[in-house]
Amino acid sequence: MTSLDCNKPETKSCGCSSGSGKKMLIPAIPPVDKWGHIKCRISDKFRMNYAVEPGLYSIGNPGESSPVLVTANYRLACDHLRKAMEKSSAWVLVIDTKGINVWCAAGKGTFGTSELINRINCTKLDTIVKHRSLILPQLGAPGVSAHKVTKATGFSISYGPILANDIPAYLEAGKEATADMRTIKFPLRDRMILTPIEFFAALRKYVWLILGLMVFMGIESSGILIKPAFVNSWPLIISGLISVITGSVLFPVLLPFIPFRSFALKGMILGIIVIIPSLLFYDKIYYGNPFLASASILFNITLISFIALNFTGSTPFTNISGVKREMKFSVPVYISMCIISSILLIIFKLQKWGVV
Amino acid sequence: MGCRLNYLKNVVSLKLNREKCTGCALCTDVCPRGVLHIQNHKVEIINRDRCIECGACSTNCAFNAISVKSGVGCAQAFINAIITGGEPECGCSKNGRSSSGCC
Numbered sequence: 001m002t003s004l005d006c007n008k009p010e011t012k013s014c015g016c017s018s019g020s021g022k023k024m025l026i027p028a029i030p031p032v033d034k035w036g037h038i039k040c041r042i043s044d045k046f047r048m049n050y051a052v053e054p055g056l057y058s059i060g061n062p063g064e065s066s067p068v069l070v071t072a073n074y075r076l077a078c079d080h081l082r083k084a085m086e087k088s089s090a091w092v093l094v095i096d097t098k099g100i101n102v103w104c105a106a107g108k109g110t111f112g113t114s115e116l117i118n119r120i121n122c123t124k125l126d127t128i129v130k131h132r133s134l135i136l137p138q139l140g141a142p143g144v145s146a147h148k149v150t151k152a153t154g155f156s157i158s159y160g161p162i163l164a165n166d167i168p169a170y171l172e173a174g175k176e177a178t179a180d181m182r183t184i185k186f187p188l189r190d191r192m193i194l195t196p197i198e199f200f201a202a203l204r205k206y207v208w209l210i211l212g213l214m215v216f217m218g219i220e221s222s223g224i225l226i227k228p229a230f231v232n233s234w235p236l237i238i239s240g241l242i243s244v245i246t247g248s249v250l251f252p253v254l255l256p257f258i259p260f261r262s263f264a265l266k267g268m269i270l271g272i273i274v275i276i277p278s279l280l281f282y283d284k285i286y287y288g289n290p291f292l293a294s295a296s297i298l299f300n301i302t303l304i305s306f307i308a309l310n311f312t313g314s315t316p317f318t319n320i321s322g323v324k325r326e327m328k329f330s331v332p333v334y335i336s337m338c339i340i341s342s343i344l345l346i347i348f349k350l351q352k353w354g355v356v
Numbered sequence: 357m358g359c360r361l362n363y364l365k366n367v368v369s370l371k372l373n374r375e376k377c378t379g380c381a382l383c384t385d386v387c388p389r390g391v392l393h394i395q396n397h398k399v400e401i402i403n404r405d406r407c408i409e410c411g412a413c414s415t416n417c418a419f420n421a422i423s424v425k426s427g428v429g430c431a432q433a434f435i436n437a438i439i440t441g442g443e444p445e446c447g448c449s450k451n452g453r454s455s456s457g458c459c
Binding site for chain 1: 361362363364365367368369382385386387388389390406407408409410411412415416418425426427428429430431432433434435444445
């Protein structure tokens, strides 16, 4: 159904537009970029544009019988592959996933059957290698129907291990991956590496919340005043910031150790543990006001649970049916808790004004 | 450690049609959670609750022996879907600003 779609940058990079008699110049995969890795762990925007031009690349000195490894045009994926294959030679077929990693792109279908077929044809892979087999990352499997690719191109597909680092061992074993290589893990290191992105994403939204809160606290009968805006807001700003850190950093780190399976519930447990001790400083933080204290505590526990629930998308062990079920019971709870919290805050405000 | 990372019980939509299974074992290769196992030349579900509904097995089964309602296990995706009125999917498009570490 899909016609050949050699878009502009691709045609340029694979140089397959004309002159079939000439020897093609296939670029080496770009060197590993360590600074880029750090940046893409912090900035979403940077990561989204951290792409390699799709096309055929080489690692080492591949020949017509060297293996062909397929990956996404996400720079980090190419870097991992290059590092893992440092001592070997291979072809790397980089397919266009719009700069998204293999796993997510496969879920979305951009690391998919039609793009792979298209890229095999575009790069004239059949003229470069003698064999007819491709090695795909295992996590690309949700997007690719191996049998359809074979039918369309003649290339058979073997799914390699999950991690690029295991590829040499996989090749050595005659394209056999152990059960361990095939099972996804989520160790502390992997959970930690996600936290900066989670933190900044939560923080960006939190800034708006702070501004709203300050305006609310600043509202006096004589207009919006700066002093009450600061004085009455800061305890809530600080506790909110603690909640953002708890939800986006502490939660991922402690994930396997917090009881219950539901992320919303896990988050609520962690929220209670972190937020309740603030009552020790009842007079200082909440000015001894029960309405302010309960509004803040309720809201912060909700916030932590909500950020925790959002972490479902960053883990490799949640599923859509489960998230659906979680949302069903947690969203109504969140909304009610926010409403109660707002009412309590309004009562606090009315007390200040001497209305109540 | 891995054993602790289990999600909700009894929610998974994975279904097998053992009659259609030829025992090629490609599904056991692609499953990243060790859900499937070949027994007597037929596929068997051995860890149903570990399934993440990624759809790798069903997409790669040439014989339609496996079906699963696949999708992203991501709350943010559901929230985006509610806001935009679309299907729940990662906000990981080129122009869309992904707000979580969805990918």
